[in-house]
Amino acid sequence: GAVVSQHPSWVICKSGTSVKIECRSLDFQATTMFWYRQFPKQSLMLMATSNEGSKATYEQGVEKDKFLINHASLTLSTLTVTSAHPEDSSFYICSAAIAGDYNEQFFGPGTRLTVL
Amino acid sequence: LAKTTQPISMDSYEGQEVNITCSHNNIATNDYITWYQQFPSQGPRFIIQGYKTKVTNEVASLFIPADRKSSTLSLPRVSLSDTAVYYCLVAANRDDKIIFGKGTRLHILP
Numbered sequence: 001g002a003v004v005s006q007h008p009s010w011v012i013c014k015s016g017t018s019v020k021i022e023c024r025s026l027d028f029q030a031t032t033m034f035w036y037r038q039f040p041k042q043s044l045m046l047m048a049t050s051n052e053g054s055k056a057t058y059e060q061g062v063e064k065d066k067f068l069i070n071h072a073s074l075t076l077s078t079l080t081v082t083s084a085h086p087e088d089s090s091f092y093i094c095s096a097a098i099a100g101d102y103n104e105q106f107f108g109p110g111t112r113l114t115v116l
Numbered sequence: 117l118a119k120t121t122q123p124i125s126m127d128s129y130e131g132q133e134v135n136i137t138c139s140h141n142n143i144a145t146n147d148y149i150t151w152y153q154q155f156p157s158q159g160p161r162f163i164i165q166g167y168k169t170k171v172t173n174e175v176a177s178l179f180i181p182a183d184r185k186s187s188t189l190s191l192p193r194v195s196l197s198d199t200a201v202y203y204c205l206v207a208a209n210r211d212d213k214i215i216f217g218k219g220t221r222l223h224i225l226p
Contacts, residue, residue, distance in 0.1 A: 006159075034213060034214070036216075043203070043216045043218050044160070044203075044216040045216070046214065046215060046216070049213050091157065093159045095160075095214075104150065104162055105162075105214060106162070107152075107161070109159050110157065110158060
C-alpha cells in the first residue's frame, strides 16, 4: 500500500523555538495533504488542509501564523510550529490521498512534539 | 460533513467476534464509509471501506444496511493485538477533509 512518512518521529525543544515537521508521500503523488493534532486519550483534530502550490486552509481556531504549512511539491508538506510553547506539545499526524479515483487517505506515523 | 457516533469503549475476549456499530444519520449520497484502526503513538491505519451492502477483506467485514445510516465493523476471532481505537469516518472523496469522531476504544482480554 501507499506509504506516508513523517520526520522527525519525535522532537523535544525549548519554549520559544520553532519546529518543522515533514510529511512525505513516498510512492505516490498527493495534491492534498492534511495535518492533525492529537492530545493524549483524545481523537484526531484536523488542523488544516494542505494543497500543493496554494495556501493551506485552516480549521476554525487554528492560528495560521503559528502553524505554518507549506506544500511545495506533490510529495512533501511541512508543518512549522513557530514559537512553540508547552501547550503545543502533542502528537502531530499528517495524511495524504493518492491523486486518482481512490477514496482512501493514508496516514503518516505521527510526530511527538514535546516543548519544555 | 456527516457526523458519526460510536460506542466509546468495548471489551471482548480473545477468539471472539467483535462488532462495532457506527451511526451516521446524515450521510450524503456520495459518501463512502471507512474504518481506521489506531494504536497508541501511531497514525491511523486503514481497515476497510464500503459504500453499501457488505464488504469483506482479509482482516474485517463491513456491513452497511440499505439506508446507509449506520455501519458495522466486524472483526472475526480477535486477538490481544486488536486492542486499539477504531474510527468510523464518512467522506465523499479522497480530497475530502475527514472529521474524526471520538472512536471506539476496544480492549481485548485474554
